[in-house]
Amino acid sequence: MLDFKKKYLLLLIVVLIVMIIFTGCNGHKNSHENQLEKENNIDEKTKQTKISERLKDRKEKIIDKYKNQIPKxxxxxxxxxxxxxxxxxxxxxxxxxxxxxxxxxxxxxxxxxxxxxxxxxxxxxxxxxxxxxxxxxxxxxxxxxxxxxxxxxxxxxxxxxxxxxxxxxxxxxxxxxxxxxxxxxxxxxxxxxxxxxxxxxxxxxxxxxxxxxxxxxxxxxxxxxxxxxxxxxxxxxxxxxxxxxxxxxxxxxxxxxxxxxxxxxxxxxxxxxxxxxxxxxxxxxxxxxxxxxxxxxxx
Missing domain, CATH: 3.20.20.370 (Glycoside hydrolase/deacetylase)
Incomplete structure (x- = not known):
């Protein structure tokens, strides 16, 4: 009876260890994926910001160029x-x-x-x-x-x-x-x-x-x-x-x-x-x- 309890306890410890390792790896994976997603979002925002800035610069030049012109x-x-x-x-x-x-x-x-x-x-x-x-x-x-x-x-x-x-x-x-x-x-x-x-x-x-x-x-x-x-x-x-x-x-x-x-x-x-x-x-x-x-x- 005692041997059975020891074996059961040992098995339980092994299961807990495996769960901890898996959770840790999965957590690390999720953390890595989250980091990649954040970096991609930052890159996308940076790209959009650069395009918007170029557009703003063009807009100012165009307004200045055509502000006094009257269409016919x-x-x-x-x-x-x-x-x-x-x-x-x-x-x-x-x-x-x-x-x-x-x-x-x-x-x-x-x-x-x-x-x-x-x-x-x-x-x-x-x-x-x-x-x-x-x-x-x-x-x-x-x-x-x-x-x-x-x-x-x-x-x-x-x-x-x-x-x-x-x-x-x-x-x-x-x-x-x-x-x-x-x-x-x-x-x-x-x-x-x-x-x-x-x-x-x-x-x-x-x-x-x-x-x-x-x-x-x-x-x-x-x-x-x-x-x-x-x-x-x-x-x-x-x-x-x-x-x-x-x-x-x-x-x-x-x-x-x-x-x-x-x-x-x-x-x-x-x-x-x-x-x-x-x-x-x-x-x-x-x-x-x-x-x-x-x-x-x-x-």
């Missing part, structure tokens, strides 16, 4: 807005807007079709859409078919004097123009580690000073020459006919944030016919040095 143009095709690819090849660039706020849906049918048919597109994503669709955004940003572009922070027309478009009041100063572009640029860059190269404002309206400001921020302003879905209001036949009206070098504007619309159905019907005519879909960045402004080129 207002619209979708003002000086500097890129509307076409300068080419005789049968290529077209599909651009899709994701506008955000109450319009933050996701047209998965459209995007899945593009993936299935390997159709590249440039996706202009608004800050609010990213916030409400972060997982989808990250998935799209990792897909080599797509280029992520900047669709602004509050989805506003871009004006230095508060002009409006479609009853939406635009930015009211040089500083607000910079903020509308830069805040979403920073968001995209932080999430993807890539600075967006292209910008389109909410409503696609600008004055020419605002366009120059965007250029100074290192992004090109992209308009269109083919209205693909009229803000996702076209019915299927209208979407199809709009796509079939393209010519060599066309830039198409449509939307990917209205799954309730006929945009996907119209695109699905139009694409096979366009391909049968010899047209190829391309990314803007593949023809970056051939992007032209309708106003400057007189087209």
């Amino acid at each position: 143009e207002w619209g979708e095709n003002v000086s500097g807005v890129i509307t076409r690819i300068d080419t005789n090849k049968k290529v077209v660039a599909l651009t899709l807007d994701a506008c955000g706020s109450s319009r933050d849906g996701y047209d998965s049918k459209l995007i899945d079709f593009l993936k299935q048919k390997k159709i590249p597109a440039t996706l202009f994503i608004n800050f609010r859409w990213i916030i409400n669709n972060k997982e989808i955004f990250m998935e799209l940003s990792r897909n080599s078919l797509f280029t992520i572009a900047n669709h602004g922070t509050h989805h506003l027309p871009l004006s230095v004097s508060g002009k409006s478009a479609y009853d939406i009041k635009g930015t009211t100063s040089v500083e607000e123009v910079v903020n509308e572009v830069a805040k979403n640029e920073l968001k995209i860059q932080n999430l993807t580690e890539k600075k967006p190269e292209y910008f389109r404002s909410g409503t696609a309206y600008y004055d020419e000073i605002a366009v120059e400001i965007v250029n100074d921020l290192g992004e090109k302003v992209i308009g269109y020459d083919t209205l693909g879905d009229a803000g996702a209001t076209f019915i299927k036949k209208q979407v199809k006919n709009a796509f079939l009206s393209v010519s060599s070098g066309s830039i198409i504007l449509a939307h990917m944030n209205h799954p309730e619309s006929d945009t996907a159905e119209g695109v699905i019907e139009a694409v096979p016919e366009l391909r049968s005519r010899g047209f190829q879909f391309v990314k803007l960045k593949d023809y970056d040095n051939q992007l032209i402004s309708k106003v400057k080129e007189g087209r």
Whole structure:
């Protein structure tokens, strides 16, 4: 009986020792992981701080440069807005807007079709859409078919004097123009580690000073020459006919944030016919040095 108690006590001691060792190792492991996480968070914050500081420096210089300039143009095709690819090849660039706020849906049918048919597109994503669709955004940003572009922070027309478009009041100063572009640029860059190269404002309206400001921020302003879905209001036949009206070098504007619309159905019907005519879909960045402004080129 005594031997049994000794053996039981010895076994209990061994179990306790093993538990202590395991707990200690696990505690050390957790401590190490926590330390790595803290270091990564510090590195991320440092990176974001550096980007923000560079942006602040650019902002001050831009405000000083444009503070006394008065715009003379207002619209979708003002000086500097890129509307076409300068080419005789049968290529077209599909651009899709994701506008955000109450319009933050996701047209998965459209995007899945593009993936299935390997159709590249440039996706202009608004800050609010990213916030409400972060997982989808990250998935799209990792897909080599797509280029992520900047669709602004509050989805506003871009004006230095508060002009409006479609009853939406635009930015009211040089500083607000910079903020509308830069805040979403920073968001995209932080999430993807890539600075967006292209910008389109909410409503696609600008004055020419605002366009120059965007250029100074290192992004090109992209308009269109083919209205693909009229803000996702076209019915299927209208979407199809709009796509079939393209010519060599066309830039198409449509939307990917209205799954309730006929945009996907119209695109699905139009694409096979366009391909049968010899047209190829391309990314803007593949023809970056051939992007032209309708106003400057007189087209």
